[in-house]
Amino acid sequence: MNKEQKILLQCLNGFYNKKGCNIDCDFDADALYAEARSHNLSAITYSMLRNNAVLKNNAHAYKAFENDFYDCIVRYDKQKAVINEIDSLLNKNGIKHIFFKGSEIREYYPVPEFRVMGDIDLLIKKEDRQIVLSLLCNAGYEAKNTNGAVYDYVKNGVLIEMHTKLINGKVGSKSAEGYFSDAIDHAEFDGYAGHFEANYYCAYLITHIAHHFWFYGAGIKMILDLAVVIKRFRINTDEVIKILSEFGLDEFGKNIFTVCFKWFGTGKNYNCNTDKTEKFLLDNGVFGNINRDPSVIVRRKALEEGKKNAFAARLSLAFPPYSKMKELPYIKFMEGRPYLLPLGWIYRIIYNLKNRKEYTKSANKNLSDRETLKCAQDEINYFEEIGLI
Known part of the structure; x- marks a missing residue:
């Protein structure tokens, strides 16, 4: 772990635990920006360091951080408007739906606007897919991809991924698709908008991290998301490990929970050696595809x-x-x-x-x-x- 990666984690820890961040050592501001940007965490980092003397003395890095910060807020407002519109449309037409991943988790962050999100993820029943397609197209959404388990829509530059499954295919050598095939039945609904049962959802998030590991990799933000969910719902990590053991990802889950505990003080230390996992998460960006062949x-x-x-x-x-x-x-x-x-x-x-x-x-x-x-x-x-x- 290099100096800038350590500072990045200090900033995230200060933000997550609402205790601020006092960085009194010298650092390479350009390198810190590159690290933060690669993990889509520059807005949070800037919020912790906007008055830091070292950062202020590097006009180029400071401006880059500042631009990302304000871009993040603008993006949040655009995405939030689309989320509210889709939620209203589906509620009005009696379509059960669940916003998940970033579109839900960021609302649990200390400042939701600072959590960058690339697209809006939404789960519906497969039998509702065609009527939702018609509803969204009539409401001005453009259907970009309409094949497989995920349909893509765009409106006002905002991408929406409409899922009918939480997991597609294998995760490593494991098969978790069957376990999560009835995901919508593991939710509580207020009208037609739902939220997953907490431990079930936490198990899904770790499975999703595993899915990214197996393809290219995962980054720091996925661990921060996990920490936010654990704190919000007071997750029983042992119960989550039991769920993960049903499809063979319990050891992976212990590894991830241990990293989460080390970095953010939330989760549980299962006494795993996480040196390789921490390096894997730190070195290759938000989706693990930076600096990789x-x-x-x-x-x-x-x-x-x-x-x-x-x-x-x-x-x-x-x-x-x-x-x-x-x-x-x-x-x-x-x-x-x-x-x-x-x-x-x-x-x-x-x-x-x-x-x-x-x-x-x-x-x-x-x-x-x-x-x-x-x-x-x-x-x-x-x-x-x-x-x-």
Whole structure:
């Protein structure tokens, strides 16, 4: 953990515990901004350091922090207006719905406006999906993707993800999809707007963190969200671990709870060695995709499937199974038609070359390197240590 990462955690701790933050050491303000920005935490950090002499002496970093701070407040107001509009629309039409992740959790923060949110997540019943599609489109929302378990809508620059499942597919080597398949039945409703039972929701949040770990990674903000929920609802961590044990993520949960306890004093210390987990969370940004080589991730997933050479990894990347293809938001013709899989592969290759050219290049660039293989194997070993695979 470098100096700026330590200061970032001090700022977050001061904000979370409402005790302020006194940073009296010298630090690299530009490096601190880069760390905070990579985790979408620059608004909170600025709120703690706006009067700090070191930050004030760096006009460039100070202005960058300040701009993010005010942008965050403006974004909050725009998103809040959309949340209120959708809530009113669905209540009026008798549609059960649950706002979750950032759109709910940020309201539990000491200052909700400072918690950055990229999109609004909302859960509805699958059987209500078409009527919701009609309601939102008639209300001026643009349907961007209407395939798979998540439909995307946009209005006034605000993205809404309308879910019919909390978890899609596997999480590491575990299958949590079945456990959370009836999520809407684990909620209490005030009219048609619901909130999940607290321990169940906490177990979901840890499962969601695991999902991000397995794909690219997770960042500090997900641990801060977890801390906020634990404090708000006085979560029984042992009960959450019992839930997680039903689908094999209990060791992972203990690791995450321990990190949460170390950083924010909330959760529980399960006496895990969290050095690797803390580094994994700190080093790669909010979604774990900063400073990471996509080739390592592709190679690691191929190794998990028993594909040991680079050629097999490339084939796996280029030709995913039907179970994955039918969920892709930009392929609408696959659902219920597995015989169209070859056509889907061609469509996906064309789409990636057109829209994700740089990622496709970087994911293939180092697949054959020995260092890529070593890093992929190291990641598998680490994931096994924390009970993810």
